[in-house]
Amino acid sequence: MITDHLPILLIIIGFFGAFFTPIIGMIRKKLCSPWATFITMLQFLISLLLLYNVLAAGNLSYWLGGWQPPWGIEYAVDILNAFVLVIVAGVCFLVSIYSRKSLGLEVPGKEIPLYTLYIVLSTGMLGIVITGDVFNLYVFLEISSLAAYALIALGGRQSAMASFNYMIMGTISASFILLGIGYLYVMTGTLNMADLSILLPGIYGRPVLLVAIALIVVGLSIKTALYPLHTWLPDAYTHAPSAISALLAGTFTKVGIYALIRVMFTVISPSYVIETVPVMSMLTWLAAIGILAGSILAIAQYDIKRMLAYSSVSQIGYIILGVGLANNIAMTGGILHILSHSLMKTGLFMVSGAIIYRTGIKNIYQLKGMGKKMPYTMGAFVVGALSMIGIPPTVGFASKFYLAWGALEAGKWVFVIVILLSSLLTAVYFWRIFENVYFGVHETEEIKKDEAPLSMLIPIVIFAALVFLAGIFASIPIEVIKIWVIGVLP
Amino acid sequence: METITSFSPGLAVLVSLLGALMILISGRRPNIREGFSLLAGITKFGIVASMIPVVMSGKLIELRLWDVLPGLPIMFRVDAFGLLFGLIASFLWIFTTLYSIGYMRTLKEHAQTRFFFCFAIALSSAIGIAFSANLFTLFIFFEILTISTYPLVVHIETPEAMKAGRKYLLYLLTSGVFLLFSIIAVYHYTGTTDFAFGGIIAGNGIPANMVILLFVTFMIGSAKAAFMPFHSWLPSAMIAPTPVSALLHAVAVVKAGVFVATRIILYIFGIDVMSETGLALAMAYVVAFTIIVASLFALTQDNLKKRLAYSTISQLSYIILGVAMLTPAGITGGMMHILNHAFMKITLFFCAGAFIVASGKEKISEMNGIAKQMPFTMIAFTVGALGMAGTPITAGFISKWYLLIASVEISQIPLLLVLLASTLLNVAYFFPIIINAFFKKPERELSYKEAPLFMLVPLLLTALISIIIGIMPDEPLALVSIAVQNLIGGT
Numbered sequence: 001m002i003t004d005h006l007p008i009l010l011i012i013i014g015f016f017g018a019f020f021t022p023i024i025g026m027i028r029k030k031l032c033s034p035w036a037t038f039i040t041m042l043q044f045l046i047s048l049l050l051l052y053n054v055l056a057a058g059n060l061s062y063w064l065g066g067w068q069p070p071w072g073i074e075y076a077v078d079i080l081n082a083f084v085l086v087i088v089a090g091v092c093f094l095v096s097i098y099s100r101k102s103l104g105l106e107v108p109g110k111e112i113p114l115y116t117l118y119i120v121l122s123t124g125m126l127g128i129v130i131t132g133d134v135f136n137l138y139v140f141l142e143i144s145s146l147a148a149y150a151l152i153a154l155g156g157r158q159s160a161m162a163s164f165n166y167m168i169m170g171t172i173s174a175s176f177i178l179l180g181i182g183y184l185y186v187m188t189g190t191l192n193m194a195d196l197s198i199l200l201p202g203i204y205g206r207p208v209l210l211v212a213i214a215l216i217v218v219g220l221s222i223k224t225a226l227y228p229l230h231t232w233l234p235d236a237y238t239h240a241p242s243a244i245s246a247l248l249a250g251t252f253t254k255v256g257i258y259a260l261i262r263v264m265f266t267v268i269s270p271s272y273v274i275e276t277v278p279v280m281s282m283l284t285w286l287a288a289i290g291i292l293a294g295s296i297l298a299i300a301q302y303d304i305k306r307m308l309a310y311s312s313v314s315q316i317g318y319i320i321l322g323v324g325l326a327n328n329i330a331m332t333g334g335i336l337h338i339l340s341h342s343l344m345k346t347g348l349f350m351v352s353g354a355i356i357y358r359t360g361i362k363n364i365y366q367l368k369g370m371g372k373k374m375p376y377t378m379g380a381f382v383v384g385a386l387s388m389i390g391i392p393p394t395v396g397f398a399s400k401f402y403l404a405w406g407a408l409e410a411g412k413w414v415f416v417i418v419i420l421l422s423s424l425l426t427a428v429y430f431w432r433i434f435e436n437v438y439f440g441v442h443e444t445e446e447i448k449k450d451e452a453p454l455s456m457l458i459p460i461v462i463f464a465a466l467v468f469l470a471g472i473f474a475s476i477p478i479e480v481i482k483i484w485v486i487g488v489l490p
Numbered sequence: 491m492e493t494i495t496s497f498s499p500g501l502a503v504l505v506s507l508l509g510a511l512m513i514l515i516s517g518r519r520p521n522i523r524e525g526f527s528l529l530a531g532i533t534k535f536g537i538v539a540s541m542i543p544v545v546m547s548g549k550l551i552e553l554r555l556w557d558v559l560p561g562l563p564i565m566f567r568v569d570a571f572g573l574l575f576g577l578i579a580s581f582l583w584i585f586t587t588l589y590s591i592g593y594m595r596t597l598k599e600h601a602q603t604r605f606f607f608c609f610a611i612a613l614s615s616a617i618g619i620a621f622s623a624n625l626f627t628l629f630i631f632f633e634i635l636t637i638s639t640y641p642l643v644v645h646i647e648t649p650e651a652m653k654a655g656r657k658y659l660l661y662l663l664t665s666g667v668f669l670l671f672s673i674i675a676v677y678h679y680t681g682t683t684d685f686a687f688g689g690i691i692a693g694n695g696i697p698a699n700m701v702i703l704l705f706v707t708f709m710i711g712s713a714k715a716a717f718m719p720f721h722s723w724l725p726s727a728m729i730a731p732t733p734v735s736a737l738l739h740a741v742a743v744v745k746a747g748v749f750v751a752t753r754i755i756l757y758i759f760g761i762d763v764m765s766e767t768g769l770a771l772a773m774a775y776v777v778a779f780t781i782i783v784a785s786l787f788a789l790t791q792d793n794l795k796k797r798l799a800y801s802t803i804s805q806l807s808y809i810i811l812g813v814a815m816l817t818p819a820g821i822t823g824g825m826m827h828i829l830n831h832a833f834m835k836i837t838l839f840f841c842a843g844a845f846i847v848a849s850g851k852e853k854i855s856e857m858n859g860i861a862k863q864m865p866f867t868m869i870a871f872t873v874g875a876l877g878m879a880g881t882p883i884t885a886g887f888i889s890k891w892y893l894l895i896a897s898v899e900i901s902q903i904p905l906l907l908v909l910l911a912s913t914l915l916n917v918a919y920f921f922p923i924i925i926n927a928f929f930k931k932p933e934r935e936l937s938y939k940e941a942p943l944f945m946l947v948p949l950l951l952t953a954l955i956s957i958i959i960g961i962m963p964d965e966p967l968a969l970v971s972i973a974v975q976n977l978i979g980g981t
Contacts, residue, residue, distance in 0.1 A: 391633050391637060392558075392634075393558060402559070404674050405674045405677065408674060423663075423667060424663060431659065435652055435655075440647050440652070475559055475560045479560060
């Protein structure tokens with residue numbers, strides 16, 4: 001049955017697609033973008049099927065080449081993987097539709113490298129999520145990172161520097177992760193996650209495990225841009241081509257968080273990282289500082305993409321906070337916020353790209369009258385922004401509700417205050433955009449409607465609709481996440 | 491208590507959302523657009539009114555929609571108290587729509603589609619708040635109400651308006667955050683957010699300190715009720731067009747705040763918890779302070795709308811005072827005052843708007859002799875002002891009577907004095923306006939006439955109704971008494 005091979009098909013299709021992009025590009029450059037859309041659409045469909053299968057029939061385990069783990073590489077899919085796979089693949093698919101016009105303007109004539117890298121990045125991220133092998137995880141992490149460096153660098157003069165900075169940080173992060181994995185391997189002799197989780201309890205007392213955990217946590221914290229290791233992110237998101245910013249904001253940091261959850265809660269046991277070594281409580285404090293710092297820094301920005309980037313730093317803090325509090329409710333909220341933030345932030349970055357596409361404006365104080373000029377695009381922006389603030393009935397409200405509730409459940413009042421205070425700060429930096437976009441222009445000044453092209457507008461509107469729908473029916477993703485969380489946490 | 495399931499509450503919310511959509515679509519043709527506004531208003535009132543017989547027969551109407559979060563559904567439950575608020579808001583929307591048409595067109599206001607669109611959304615959320623069965627549903631509509639009224643407050647888009655808008659948001663979003671916190675905490679401790687006649691706080695082993703903290707955060711959360719020290723957004727919001735001040739900032743938004751405060755006091759904390767912890771009495775004194783101080787502030791305002799705003803702050807506190815006294819008479823007086831104040835204050839605001847449209851005058855000091863030019867408007871204004879002071883045969887007398895009885899019942903003489911002093915203050919800040927308008931000579935010849943009929947007719951009708959309620963209060967009193975019986979019977 002072909003459906004038995006879905007996990008590997010997800011990856012194979014990607015690499016196959018990336019390999020053929022230059023060949024297709026040689027025939028006609030314009031075909032590259034539809035090709036990328038086609039490939040990512042297949043990946044999205046496979047991810048949906050995987051989620052369906054996992055929900056219907058329980059966890060999947062796929063042995064590469066028929067080699068039994070722990071000798072061979074295993075692709076293990078449980079609800080968490082499948083959930084994140086759907087998000088990542090979905091964002092990659094929709095952004096690829098959007099990217100044709102946007103990249104066509106911002107990076108003209110480079111379709112072949114762009115879309116080859118695009119598919120590599122998408123596949124690399126899916127690989128990180130689906131694999132059940134820590135070394136394989138590292139390999140995919142490098143594949144996707146290299147693709148990301150190159151994609152960011154395509155953005156123009158300033159982006160080269162941003163990309164270089166990111167590469168330095170990214171390489172440090174990768175070295176840390178590799179070293180950590182190396183220690184784990186030396187201690188246990190295995191790289192398979194399931195096998196590690198059985199063998200590791202035997203060496204819980206040993207300091208070398210602490211070193212390994214420290215290395216992995218720091219490495220992944222750089223990848224996820226956890227404050228104060230976020231310094232690569234604002235430049236990279238600001239100067240990358242808009243479509244790439246949208247893609248990275250929606251997926252890349254989330255994949256890092258996924259890896260963190262996976263390593264901390266299934267490879268190493270929750271009780272160890274919560275009680276024996278207070279890794280999680282350290283992360284929550286950093287996350288809380290990051291939530292506030294990110295919001296405050298966002299208020300100080302006037303470039304719309306840079307503002308959104310700092311806002312990401314803050315939102316990533318929410319997710320890590322939820323994960324770090326490590327009770328059922330907060331964890332559910334944290335994982336739900338992976339979904340929320342992907343939907344909101346991708347949509348918002350797409351809108352900023354659409355504004356740049358039509359007008360070239362990046363400064364938020366020059367957006368006067370944009371509400372009349374691009375009514376649908378800006379409408380989507382309002383939905384995304386309200387969700388960021390946490391106004392019901394959007395998905396941002398649902399995750400914020402769970403995060404605050406989880407913090408209360410944990411008895412950590414400080415974090416409740418941080419979460420709620422940050423929504424107000426978020427309101428501050430989004431509301432000045434609303435003021436500029438919608439008010440202060442009277443009908444005497446004639447503004448012509450000049451909407452973004454449909455291939456950009458449709459994905460934007462889909463994201464706005466999803467933010468809304470996922471908010472109204474938030475109990476559906478929550479029920480799915482809960483199954484996983486209850487299975488993992490004691 | 492018997493409950494029946496019906497789609498009516500959902501439809502009542504939905505109809506003005508659909509109306510809003512139609513308003514947006516027909517934005518280029520003003521007559522059709524306003525047609526939809528009116529149609530939505532009348533349909534909405536019809537649906538709400540159709541629930542009267544069921545509720546009067548002592549039943550509840552329920553509608554459980556889907557779960558937004560697991561265990562936290564969007565759910566409506568119409569009881570007598572909710573129905574009262576729903577009736578008021580939807581009934582007055584019809585008048586306000588007519589009045590708005592006159593006001594906005596005469597002044598040739600810009601962005602009228604946005605105005606009517608946001609108005610319809612705001613009304614939907616007001617009805618949603620009225621019919622919410624739990625705090626969670628209520629919070630959703632509460633936040634939508636905040637967001638949808640913001641464009642109305644900053645309507646004229648001048649720098650001052652934007653500044654006022656920021657203040658509006660600062661207060662209301664912050665209070666929303668407090669409310670959210672309180673709701674999560676209640677859910678955390680009790681596992682439910684449903685309104686219940688005896689409250690849900692009791693018997694869950696919540697530490698006493700926590701109960702008090704929760705009450706404080708809840709009350710900050712209902713800052714839409716504009717009691718001190720969370721009142722100062724309301725005078726700032728007076729920069730909005732007058733129909734907005736009239737319906738939203740005298741009825742829908744502020745009454746939503748009062749409504750929520752009442753729901754929290756009586757249906758979440760419950761009469762027993764409120765009286766045992768002494769929170770009720772503390773709250774009564776906070777709002778008593780507001781009644782007096784806001785009246786004093788009102789004395790100093792020369793801008794008519796701002797004076798009315800301070801008067802609103804003072805009058806809203808009457809309602810909470812009544813509820814916080816926790817006796818049947820007090821609760822009856824408080825709930826009745828939601829109705830009475832709505833009709834009286836909307837009349838006064840309508841008059842203030844008529845002055846602006848007809849004469850361009852906003853300041854009280856410029857209104858000498860205005861009664862000669864605008865006799866009907868000024869008569870309506872007088873009716874409203876008499877009602878505010880609690881003169882017999884106006885609606886205001888009924889509620890004040892009950893409040894006075896309650897303050898004697900619980901033998902809190904200071905509260906009695908506050909109510910009496912407030913009456914005097916009302917006289918002090920309204921009667922000079924009336925006397926000057928009727929008897930003083932204007933500085934120069936006045937050449938304007940009454941406001942257009944679209945505005946004049948609604949304001950005369952609301953004035954008339956506030957007298958009718960004063961003479962024949964039986965119907966609304968019957969509704970309120972069902973609400974009171976439920977509460978007292980439930981404890």
